[in-house]
Amino acid sequence: MxxxxxxxxxxVSVLFxxxxxxxxxxxxxxxNSREDENTLYLDSEIPNASALVxxxxxxxYGKLGSLSEFAILHESYHxxxxxxxxxQLAAVALFSALLPFSLFSLLGIYFxxxxxNWKIEKDAxxxxxxxxxxxxxxxxxxxxxxxxxIAWLLDTHPPDYIRISEExxxxxxxxxxxxxxxx
Ligand SMILES: [Zn+2]
Numbered sequence: 001m002x003x004x005x006x007x008x009x010x011x012v013s014v015l016f017x018x019x020x021x022x023x024x025x026x027x028x029x030x031x032n033s034r035e036d037e038n039t040l041y042l043d044s045e046i047p048n049a050s051a052l053v054x055x056x057x058x059x060x061y062g063k064l065g066s067l068s069e070f071a072i073l074h075e076s077y078h079x080x081x082x083x084x085x086x087x088q089l090a091a092v093a094l095f096s097a098l099l100p101f102s103l104f105s106l107l108g109i110y111f112x113x114x115x116x117n118w119k120i121e122k123d124a125x126x127x128x129x130x131x132x133x134x135x136x137x138x139x140x141x142x143x144x145x146x147x148x149x150i151a152w153l154l155d156t157h158p159p160d161y162i163r164i165s166e167e168x169x170x171x172x173x174x175x176x177x178x179x180x181x182x183x
Contacts, residue, residue: 007097014093019054026055033059038079047071051078053085070133077127081120088116114153118173121157126169137164141180148180 026040033042040059047062049071058075060067078085095108125135137160142148151159162168162176 003099007099011093011097014096015089018089018093022052022055026052026057029059049075051075053078053082068133068136070128070135073128073131073133074124077124078120081123084116084120084123088113088120091116114156115174117156118152118158118177122168122173125158125163129169135163137161145181152177152180 029040029042033040035041038057040057042059042061043063044061047066049058049060049067051058056079058072058079060072060075091112092109095105095112098105098108128135139151139160141159141161142151148159157163158168158173158176159180162180167176
């Protein structure tokens with residue numbers, strides 16, 4: 001019984017922290033940025049963008065106009081993925097709450113995050129493509145199978161060479177992963 005209460009407490013805490021963290025980030029970033037509806041513009045040398053899904057804000061770093069249309073469309077779609085983001089957070093919370101804490105729960109935390117993220121990122125990419133956004137790949141498909149596996153698992157987005165492929169728009173992301181690793 002005690003174990004169940006501890007697990008439940010961890011589960012609820014992870015959910016709570018995951019959501020509240022974004023509001024805190026929003027409050028901190030808001031001080032140094034210009035806010036326009038649900039977009040925060042932050043001065044930065046390196047253009048980038050991210051989304052605070054639960055706080056319903058996207059953050060655009062860099063000089064105005066320096067960021068690609070694709071990136072802005074992609075991030076704006078993340079705000080429409082609250083249900084998926086919540087499922088992702090709940091999966092991470094569930095594995096975090098597993099007792100006893102083990103390698104299995106650690107891998108569970110990691111894979112539940114990465115695997116759901118592929119789906120989240122792909123949907124955001126498809127939205128950006130459908131609005132005419134163009135994605136520019138930063139790297140080519142590695143020849144080594146291990147390097148490809150690492151690209152999939154360490155970059156939370158699907159690898160660049162997948163994102164620009166024609167198949168990416170039609171095929172299931174998990175199918176693309178298996179095909180890329182075994183072929
Ligand atoms: Zn994204």
